[in-house]
Amino acid sequence: MGLKEQLRDTIPGDALSSLSDRFDIIGEIAVLHLPEELNSYRRVIAKAIISRRRGIKTVLNKCSLLEGASRTAQYEVLAGSDTVTTHTEYTFTYRLDVSAVFYNPRLASERRRVTAQVLPGERVLVPFCGVGPYVIPAATNGASVVAIEKNPEACHWLLENMVLNDVENQVSLIIGDAFNLSLLPAGVFDRLIIPTPYGMDAIFDVLTPLLKSGGMIHFYTFCNRNQADAKGEEFKGRGFDLVVQRRCGNVAPAVSRWVFDLKKQVIASSQYGK
Numbered sequence: 001m002g003l004k005e006q007l008r009d010t011i012p013g014d015a016l017s018s019l020s021d022r023f024d025i026i027g028e029i030a031v032l033h034l035p036e037e038l039n040s041y042r043r044v045i046a047k048a049i050i051s052r053r054r055g056i057k058t059v060l061n062k063c064s065l066l067e068g069a070s071r072t073a074q075y076e077v078l079a080g081s082d083t084v085t086t087h088t089e090y091t092f093t094y095r096l097d098v099s100a101v102f103y104n105p106r107l108a109s110e111r112r113r114v115t116a117q118v119l120p121g122e123r124v125l126v127p128f129c130g131v132g133p134y135v136i137p138a139a140t141n142g143a144s145v146v147a148i149e150k151n152p153e154a155c156h157w158l159l160e161n162m163v164l165n166d167v168e169n170q171v172s173l174i175i176g177d178a179f180n181l182s183l184l185p186a187g188v189f190d191r192l193i194i195p196t197p198y199g200m201d202a203i204f205d206v207l208t209p210l211l212k213s214g215g216m217i218h219f220y221t222f223c224n225r226n227q228a229d230a231k232g233e234e235f236k237g238r239g240f241d242l243v244v245q246r247r248c249g250n251v252a253p254a255v256s257r258w259v260f261d262l263k264k265q266v267i268a269s270s271q272y273g274k
Helices: 036-052 105-115 135-140 152-164 203-210 225-236
Strands: 024-026 029-032 058-062 075-079 084-089 092-097 123-126 144-149 171-175 189-194 211-223 240-252 255-264
Touching: 024 105, 029 036, 036 058, 036 075, 084 105, 092 135, 092 152, 105 135, 105 240, 105 255, 123 135, 135 144, 135 152, 144 152, 152 171, 189 203, 203 211, 211 225, 211 240, 225 240, 225 255
Parallel strands: 029 058, 123 144, 123 189, 144 171, 189 211
Antiparallel strands: 024 029, 058 075, 084 092, 211 255, 240 255
């Protein structure tokens, strides 16, 4: 029985029609995004979720879009109280405060797809790294990872997650702005994983010179399908082979998150006098 069916006799039909059976689960926390017409029933809905999912101890209603440099939203606590939780994604463990950091559990399979490509010994750069859902698996695969994050709360939890997952010796955390290249160590990278926040596509031009010839970049952006196709063609014209272009879920009407797996082309040096 879905959540709608469970509440059919409690919430009037006109309001019930706007209730979704889907909600995010992060550890022991359920995160809803309830429309205004369900405002009077929000605590009833929270109680129903806890009754049907025994592992859920806190229910949050997301009241705003992601805001500010920390990319966090405002939440109303509908049930429980603790916004700190431990979340398991495949074999990895993440501690985080849902109210203070960005974490999207719906990207779990996408993160697994990308980090499964990381090879032992690679040097990997992950800007906008958050609490580490790309960093930890890449390091576990044997890579040396440079992680960049400007939200101090996310950095706090990433440091804890590095210890929890036993990769603290393979990750270098830089607390600062990913656009500030002076923060980065010298040298080039074998792979860039860039989970770009909305509106920050300029990071592509900033960081791609750090990718070695033949290296891979996994670049995320937000656009519609036509714009994504145009971007794919643009990347090919800028010295990259387009390996994968795929949609990673809708974020707004006609706007989706897209990922581009790009391989930097190797330009053969000219030979003279032979």
